[in-house]
Amino acid sequence: MKEHYMKNLSEHLSHRAFRTVGRAADELGLEAYVVGGYVRDIFLNRPSKDADFVTVGSGIELARKVAELIAEETGRKPRVAVYANYGTAQLRDGDLELEFVGARKESYHRESRNPIVEDGTLEDDQQRRDFTINAMAICVNAERFGELVDPFDGIADIESKSIRTPLDPDVTFSDDPLRMMRAIRFASQLGFFIVPETFNAIRRNRKRIEIITKERINDELSKIIRSPRPSVGFKLLDMSGLLELIFPELCELKGVETQEGRGHKDNFLHTLKVLDNVAEKTDDEWIRWAALLHDIAKPRVKRYDPKLGWTFHNHNFIGEKMIPKLFRKMKLPLNEKMKFVAKLVGLHMRPQSVADDGVSDSGVRRLITDAGDDIEALMLLCEADITSKIPEKVKRQLEGFSRLRVRMDEINAADNYRKWKNPVDGNEIMERYHIPGSKVIATIKESIKEAIMEGEIENNHDAALNYADQLALSLRDEIEALGGNLDAISIAN
Numbered sequence: 001m002k003e004h005y006m007k008n009l010s011e012h013l014s015h016r017a018f019r020t021v022g023r024a025a026d027e028l029g030l031e032a033y034v035v036g037g038y039v040r041d042i043f044l045n046r047p048s049k050d051a052d053f054v055t056v057g058s059g060i061e062l063a064r065k066v067a068e069l070i071a072e073e074t075g076r077k078p079r080v081a082v083y084a085n086y087g088t089a090q091l092r093d094g095d096l097e098l099e100f101v102g103a104r105k106e107s108y109h110r111e112s113r114n115p116i117v118e119d120g121t122l123e124d125d126q127q128r129r130d131f132t133i134n135a136m137a138i139c140v141n142a143e144r145f146g147e148l149v150d151p152f153d154g155i156a157d158i159e160s161k162s163i164r165t166p167l168d169p170d171v172t173f174s175d176d177p178l179r180m181m182r183a184i185r186f187a188s189q190l191g192f193f194i195v196p197e198t199f200n201a202i203r204r205n206r207k208r209i210e211i212i213t214k215e216r217i218n219d220e221l222s223k224i225i226r227s228p229r230p231s232v233g234f235k236l237l238d239m240s241g242l243l244e245l246i247f248p249e250l251c252e253l254k255g256v257e258t259q260e261g262r263g264h265k266d267n268f269l270h271t272l273k274v275l276d277n278v279a280e281k282t283d284d285e286w287i288r289w290a291a292l293l294h295d296i297a298k299p300r301v302k303r304y305d306p307k308l309g310w311t312f313h314n315h316n317f318i319g320e321k322m323i324p325k326l327f328r329k330m331k332l333p334l335n336e337k338m339k340f341v342a343k344l345v346g347l348h349m350r351p352q353s354v355a356d357d358g359v360s361d362s363g364v365r366r367l368i369t370d371a372g373d374d375i376e377a378l379m380l381l382c383e384a385d386i387t388s389k390i391p392e393k394v395k396r397q398l399e400g401f402s403r404l405r406v407r408m409d410e411i412n413a414a415d416n417y418r419k420w421k422n423p424v425d426g427n428e429i430m431e432r433y434h435i436p437g438s439k440v441i442a443t444i445k446e447s448i449k450e451a452i453m454e455g456e457i458e459n460n461h462d463a464a465l466n467y468a469d470q471l472a473l474s475l476r477d478e479i480e481a482l483g484g485n486l487d488a489i490s491i492a493n
């Protein structure tokens with residue numbers, strides 16, 4: 001099998017850059033190899049936009065030479081970014097990002113804080129990498145162009161879909177504990193298995209994850225979430241003991257409690273099922289986050305009521321409130337993505353309750369107005385949230401949602417509630433009744449919204465203003481106490 005690959009490898013290095021790097025290395029009298037993820041991805045048929053080169057010599061010198069040759073070949077010299085402390089250099093050639101490093105005796109990873117690295121041979125460098133599948137190298141020097149150097153049989157591990165460290169896993173993981181998460185991420189992303197020896201070492205070394213920055217952990221979490229079946233990654237995180245350390249709130253969802261012979265579902269497994277269901281429908285990372293977090297408040301509000309059984313009242317609203325705190329704690333982005341996740345968590349019970357209430361027009365209007373342009377994402381989450389094992393229940397819920405979708409389309413076609421804005425704004429109310437900014441304005445606007453949602457008045461400016469006037473008259477005392485007056489509208493009415 002190895003020979004088969006060896007024969008063909010040069011074909012996989014068709015980008016001009018590989019020959020150019022080889023020529024530069026030859027001119028400098030150095031050996032150069034493409035290594036790591038790029039090589040792995042050739043065998044996995046995954047397109048790659050980054051190529052890491054390792055040379056037995058100076059990576060920076062090689063990068064500079066490559067830039068000169070590219071200038072000769074194309075007439076345009078690429079800019080070389082040099083990181084002298086780390087002995088690395090980067091440049092871009094067309095659509096390929098090239099990174100150069102000298103072979104090292106110590107652990108290699110991009111974010112390494114440790115700038116002191118001792119020069120080593122190619123094999124020294126390969127054995128300090130994370131996994132055998134990432135420790136393969138292909139020579140680019142002209143004479144050996146396309147020759148695979150695979151001392152740890154990464155090819156066999158690719159074929160058997162195995163994640164295995166090249167050295168004793170305790171050594172590999174203590175070099176960089178993030179690799180424990182990378183192992184799980186690769187398993188989830190590529191559908192690989194972590195060999196027992198490596199997995200046991202993750203369990204043993206799990207506590208070391210605490211020295212890793214939250215940003216690096218989040219990069220891996222995000223890759224797990226974006227993988228085809230994210231539950232694979234989360235179950236491995238849980239089994240390894242890492243989840244408890246990096247995301248205890250998820251662990252709290254685990255388990256089933258029973259009272260008077262009545263149990264509730266395991267909310268951890270349910271959450272992962274919802275996440276997988278969402279992942280089947282969308283690649284959007286943030287809808288996936290919303291799925292992961294939709295029931296996050298359940299452990300906090302769980303109660304047993306002898307009449308009702310297990311209840312999780314308001315877990316959606318409490319969950320919505322938990323999101324900003326959780327994002328801050330985990331150093332996830334505190335931006336519109338976070339708001340989107342919080343919004344979906346807050347609204348995730350609503351479509352079901354509108355459907356259960358017989359899809360009333362007012363319920364539908366409110367739902368579309370509150371969800372706005374996120375209504376599709378919300379429906380997707382809610383449909384994914386149906387995980388019951390009772391076929392009749394699933395059927396009933398799905399039917400309810402499809403009735404709801406039809407009614408939403410009808411109502412929205414008549415009046416675009418997705419973009420709904422109160423037809424009367426605060427300034428207009430202040431000017432009309434001569435009052436300063438105050439709570440009365442919010443009261444009036446809220447009442448207008450209610451009346452429109454309930455279908456009591458039409459959704460337009462005239463109807464809303466007329467309604468506001470009636471309200472203002474009934475609030476005359478409050479308005480006058482604020483120094484306002486209703487003379488103009490009193491006469492008209």
Ligand code: CTP
Pocket residue numbers: 035036037038050052108109110128129130131134135176178179182
């Ligand atoms: N590497 C490592 N330990 C790490 C990170 C990276 O040994 N903690 C090595 C591996 O050989 C890896 C290479 O550096 O293949 C490049 O790392 P990186 O670009 O971060 O990852 P890729 O393996 O290319 O995979 P991906 O792009 O999916 O992150």
